[in-house]
Amino acid sequence: MKAAFFREHGGPDRVEFGDLPDSPAPGPGRIRVRIKAAALNHLDLFVRKGIPGIPVPLPHVMGSDGTGVIESVGPGVTRVKPGDDVVLNPGINCGECEFCLSGEHSLCVTFHLLGEHVAGTFADLVVAPAMNAYPKPAGLSWEESAAFPLTFLTAWRMLVTKARVKPGESLLIVGIGGGVAVAALQIAKLLGLAVFVTSGSPEKLDRAKALGANVGIDHGKTDFSAEIRRLTGKRGVDVVLDSVGKATWRQSIASAAKGGRLLTCGATTGPDPQTDLGRIFWNQLTVYGSTMGTHAEFAGMLKLFRDGKVKPVVDAVFPLSDAGEALRRLEEKRQFGKIVLRVD
Template identity: 50%
Template sequence: MDAVQFAAHGDREVVEYGPSPEPTLGSDDVLLDVRAGALNHLDVWTRRGLPGIDLDFPHVPGSDAAGVVVAVGDAVERFGPGDRVAVTAGRSCGACEFCRDGEPTLCVNYEILGEHCPGVHAERTAVPADALVPVPEGVDWTTAGAAPLVFGTAWRMLHTRGEIDAGETVLVLGASGGVGHAAVQIADHAGCAVIATASSDEKRATARRLGADLAIDYEARDFADAVRAETGQRGVDVVVDHVGAATWRQSLRSLANGGRLLTCGATTGPTPETNVNRIFGNQLSVHGSTMAGPGEFDDVLELVWDGTFEVLIRAVLPMSETARGHELLEEREGFGKVVVVPDSEYEGGADE
């Protein structure tokens, strides 16, 4: 079979697509015939190399995928051949204190498919059964392959960690990205007023269509100044910041007294300068968050599958052009998710 892979960390040219060993099916695993996957900024960081993570090369990346079950391990009862499923990526050990307390996303041995261990961007992949969710008939493969990680992440960040309430004002940075466009819709669905940031007229118009009440051009003006002006100098109750170093100080300045800053990533760098005086003086809270747990995935994906939330796709590419997909993410081209499809499936389209 063929798979996306790289034999060393580096720039986009290290990404290849070619022969890879067939996956080995464990007793708790499901063998999946992949119909579509999706890229995340996590794939870019994994390709470049993440501190403290030693990969076995060649490494198959990818944390998002959906497809049809081909076979199941002896211990699997939940799924059978022919089932439509999507990957949820996170793997907890089930034995540490956090897992025992019902908090698997805080697991001390937590792994993410494609980051800590082999991923799912291949013609076929073996995935633990507890890292899969059913996909209803009628949901197209691009949606199924692109939704879980970003919508699960945004849902946990806003509802579980941020505890947003109707009537609050939420600022979403980078609304054109995967997590950003999910967060806009989730906050709007919860009854919040939503302010989004985006760099082009087209992106800002799309953010408004998805539920943003106001969209700010962060390249034309300091977005914290704009937020203060639009809220009568009060600021917002919640900021969703997955950008990191480039936006951190403005994010803190955008918050009202007692506000919450939610973070799930740092695409511009993980070590921003922080005004500690503002944090304690204005009694701000900073909440870190990662991807969703099982119940959270169920809650948000039900709203994706029924069409309440829209998964925007900026490009559908064959897996042999995954490097181009990395370029789209790194250059911030387009709005929404980049989907990759096995070359053997691509000619007929991912939605068939």
């Protein structure tokens, strides 16, 4: 099969495109999917560089997001069949641990992602659990279908399950442009929130406003927490979503209203920011960590697309053979929305 992969960890020059042995025939409860389109995530960069404590067999095929046609199914699989058009939930859980049995699949003790510990979607063929296959939304192209699973699931769990946002509340999204941030903006507007976004790029702020963002703040020119205080009459916002991390976390804390909620699902500038315990206890803030989501959340999020209410934002489409160049675009933070690889 054709695939984008690396033989050793390192920089962008480690990404290769070429032939690898086909993914193995699917075992019990598993399916093999002929991929039509895949999408990039920051995780692909972390995996390529090497994540301490997470060894991967080499050569390693990257890619968590993928959509395509089921090519074959393993013993015992009945919920899907060869020929079905599917999107894949990238999060793989065991189904047996105490967290899985309580329905908290992304807390599974062996939770892992396609393309992280196991071979991913940047290939003609990928093997995944049958329970991770969901019907491809009919109104979306292959490229659009690849562009939503990881980011919309992550944003959905944070806003709907964790922060339990309500119409009329205010949300600050720090660093608009990345996949999760753009998905959160789209979901928040559907749910009737007032949305503030920050970026150092005027173009990205304009694109966010075109998607419904109420206010764009250039965080290259100003302390965005001071600007949020000014814009809200010193009140602050109800919810802050910060997946930037080290560079912005303190300002995010200072942007939250009393009783506010802070959401973190990643830290692209580093996981060890300075914090502000004084503001956290005095303003009675709640910090929610969140990773991916449950199967119920994936199914709930999927309905957004069945109803045609929203389409994932596709930043650019590259052929699989140009995966290295696509990853470079992601690494240089030039994207707005999802960078997609066309595989067939």
